[in-house]
Amino acid sequence: MIDYFRIExxxxxxxxxxxxxxxxxxxxECMPLIADHFDKGTFPMDLIRRMAEMGLFGLHVDGYGxxxxxxxxYGLICQELGRCDSGLRAMVSVQNSLVMYPIFTFGSxxxxxxxxxxxxxxxxxxxxxxxxxxxGSNPSGMATRSEKHQEGxxxxxxxxxxxxxxxx
Amino acid sequence: MKIARMARDIxxxxxxxxxxxxxxxxxxxxxxxxxxxxxxxxTLIIGEDLTGISAFD
Numbered sequence: 001m002i003d004y005f006r007i008e009x010x011x012x013x014x015x016x017x018x019x020x021x022x023x024x025x026x027x028x029e030c031m032p033l034i035a036d037h038f039d040k041g042t043f044p045m046d047l048i049r050r051m052a053e054m055g056l057f058g059l060h061v062d063g064y065g066x067x068x069x070x071x072x073x074y075g076l077i078c079q080e081l082g083r084c085d086s087g088l089r090a091m092v093s094v095q096n097s098l099v100m101y102p103i104f105t106f107g108s109x110x111x112x113x114x115x116x117x118x119x120x121x122x123x124x125x126x127x128x129x130x131x132x133x134x135x136g137s138n139p140s141g142m143a144t145r146s147e148k149h150q151e152g153x154x155x156x157x158x159x160x161x162x163x164x165x166x167x168x
Numbered sequence: 169m170k171i172a173r174m175a176r177d178i179x180x181x182x183x184x185x186x187x188x189x190x191x192x193x194x195x196x197x198x199x200x201x202x203x204x205x206x207x208x209x210x211t212l213i214i215g216e217d218l219t220g221i222s223a224f225d
Binding site: 034035036038039085086087130 | 186187189192193196199204
């Protein structure tokens with residue numbers, strides 16, 4: 001494979017091995033499925049369990065069933081998944097950076113215990129609602145609120161949503 | 169985008185078939201200029217910050 005960014009020589013042996021393990025997973029398990037999913041407009045949900053088995057969820061988290069990895073490894077994982085499909089990469093980056101990291105950093109102990117192990121196992125999938133008509137991609141100005149509703153939560157949006165990679 | 173377009177063109181009419189991968193990446197790349205706020209709207213927001221003149225009123 002072409003070293004597009006000329007970073008091969010900058011990586012450690014461990015980083016290269018990790019990257020190659022992901023590359024093999026992508027070539028063998030993702031590439032054969034992806035064109036069909038693209039045509040149908042579906043997501044290969046079975047791959048979520050495989051991603052969890054490979055330890056791809058919880059890369060910024062210590063404990064709670066997660067194995068923290070360096071930012072370089074995280075980047076290499078995203079690069080390899082993105083080589084196959086940006087949607088696969090978004091699944092991993094939203095779960096890790098937009099959902100698990102905020103829960104680990106800002107959540108209560110109860111929230112961490114409740115969600116992080118489940119998310120690491122790929123049994124819960126995180127979402128992040130971002131765009132609103134008046135605030136674009138500015139999360140600090142968001143007007144959407146969640147209200148407890150029967151057994152779940154009801155998201156009260158001020159307007160429509162346009163742009164959510166893991167659509168809420 | 170330029171590379172994706174060229175790769176699609178090299179494949180001729182087959183460039184738009186999912187079998188050859190490039191069209192999927194082409195579509196994903198196209199989305200990048202829209203998600204997280206479109207490129208042009210960001211330019212107008214930065215323009216307002218720099219000049220104090222709003223393009224939105």
